[in-house]
Amino acid sequence: MKNKILILTRVLLKSSPGLGIKSKNKLITLLLYAVVGFAIFSIFLSIFALALQMYNQFSVIDQQGVILGLGLAASSAIILVFGITYIMSSFYFSTDLESFLPLPIRPREIIAAKFLVIVLFEYLITAFIMVPFFAVYGLKSSAGLLYYLYSLFIFSLVPVVPLVIAAVIAMLVMRFTNLSKHKDLFRTISGIIGVFIALGLNFALQKFQTSLSPEELEQLLLTGNNSLAFLTSRVFPTVQWAIEALLNYNSITGLINLLVFAAISGLLFILLLYFGELVYIKGVMGFSETSAKRKVSQLELEAKVKERSALISYTIVELKLLLRTPVYFLNCVLMNFLWPVFLVFPFLLSGAEGRQGVEMFRSILLEPDYAGIILVVGLGIISFIAGANGITATSISREGQDLYLKKYIPVSYQTQITAKVLSSMVLSGLGALGFLAIMVILLQVPLYLAISLLVLGWMPLLVSALGGILLDLFNPKLDWDTEQKAVKQNLNVVFSMLVTAVFAVIPVGAVFLLELNFIQSLILSLIFYGVLNLVLYGLVYRQGVARFNELA
């Protein structure tokens, strides 16, 4: 049994693609790696700094152990949230299932292999949190070698419990509902729920922080060393053993806790395998197509048949695919409308303080001296919304192996690119409108500012759309077996985000440094985004079109 699991795991790992950085030009490839490396490094560094700051703060009240708890609890929560979607798509929606099912493999072997692969992927995410937090604690408390060995061991086991929970939830849902028949709808809904769980967690965390009264804090302090750590880990009970093990690594208590943690993780994993043996396959099968056939009247048919230009028709199909494909909907469409929510979220949450913040913000917005900077920041955010949704940055990648379909139709590559850009303009535009609406309703932005943003908004939108498609034309990820890989595991989205962020910061910096007033900022924005658009337009419709022609 063990052998088969390992063989399967190897196959699954091998068939999952790498970073997707491939370019004929070695220099570009190198550059891409450098950019990604830098981005990763800076995220890593900032989390490191956060951990360090927290350690210093908590060590004043001798509660430094809290950062271990925070690191572990945060990692577990993230694994759980991501885990449900990972497990769903890997266990149930992956195309490789059809080739595994006829093989003489037990369901639990498939589960084990797929589970292991997900655990490995989770390491990539949790490393960002756990490595800085564990390292800071270790270094600052000058812990011994054993602490680091314990850390490594715990790091490798942390994903197990949250993933088991995620897997059980997923399997139960798939087994006992007929939702699996409405695969697309289900994925969309569960994705939306996932997003709101993430938002809810954020909310709960903030509530939790503020609801601790001074008396409670004092009590916690009185009860001695590091008890606060356990409070943060209450969400995931197993995490307590891990914390206890790390805090007491140099005594027998630590070892015992470590062993308990490992044993429980292992036990839950084995239970999952047997649970899956009962439930999994039944959820997977009966998955095939459903259809409700009905007669179509001649009138109905004629009503459905509409004549449109190739450009409009192509754009509509792009939009339909974005809206109907769950992964695309969640990442490219829904995200688009969530950014504005994220942006105002902090204001809505933290009670009286937050309201004060909103008031302060409003008074800044009404201050004519700041109008210029608010304009460029607003345009920057609009550009970022469009850059981050990845609609154009994945528009070629999304074609995948079916790209050839776009090569034999009698529609020029210019027109096809235009249709893809248009589809981004439509959806990003709606996202930008949502953002503007929030600015106007919630923050009461002055009307002239709102109108300026509305009138100029298409320019940063177009910059992001053109920039995105240029990125994707030159580095498309066409070799994928699940749509998820085309969008979620596509670095072009990250590049597009970074590039638009840089583009957004330049005029903001200029307005700030040169102390430009509103009219000057307006002119600067016009020139900046105008020139940028012209340059990108030239690149996309010359080099980009030629590149589209070469792609096969």
Added chain:
Amino acid sequence: MIELSNVNKTYGGTVKAVDNLSLTVPSGEIFGFLGPNGAGKTTTIKMITGILAPDSGQIKVNGIDIKEEPLKVKQQIGFVPDNPNVFLRLKGIEYLNFMADIYQVPKDERVERINDLAKRFEMNDALMDSIQSYSHGMRQKIVLMGVLIHNPPVWILDEPLTGLDPRSSFILKEMMHEHVQQGKVVFFSTHVLDVAEKLCDRIAIINKGKILFTGKIDEVRARFASDASLENIFLELTRDEE
């Protein structure tokens, strides 16, 4: 008419998929393109349809050079790829509408074509469903319908008959005959030698990127043992010389 002269295509700098291939498919003929797996059939078709550019050589469809006027050539062609799993999230009718827009078919004509094709392939009741819910054969039929909706003068079909039920496959063959009777072209690749033998006016046999033989079935017979089946001749021709 399809004309290929001295067409070459190499993959990855080493693998020669198509080797100095010249071929003329005159109008008014059903032309079968035969060859073992990996012989270069699909590569050739991809070059004729504009999916791949040849490294060298010339390709003309109805006298138009694909390199010079790719869109005009593409407008001439109706191409049925071998993989029917496309546009799965569109409904049948949406897909047909899209294809009709792409090939600029006027509304009246497209309603008429959709009616006619849906009747022939018995797809009337499925048009409002998403293609994802179709069986393999139905997917093939909807792709065929999408291709034929603009009534292209040149049909190019990559393995069109695998997966179709006998009735649909019979109808398609009938349509091929009708099509060439109007002086147009049908060019299709196949492994199924029986079909080629019965259906084709002429065939070409390709192996390792080279055309081994072009001509009428009778000519093949005349050239080889007269009583041999096409299968035997094919096996003889494409056997490795080891």
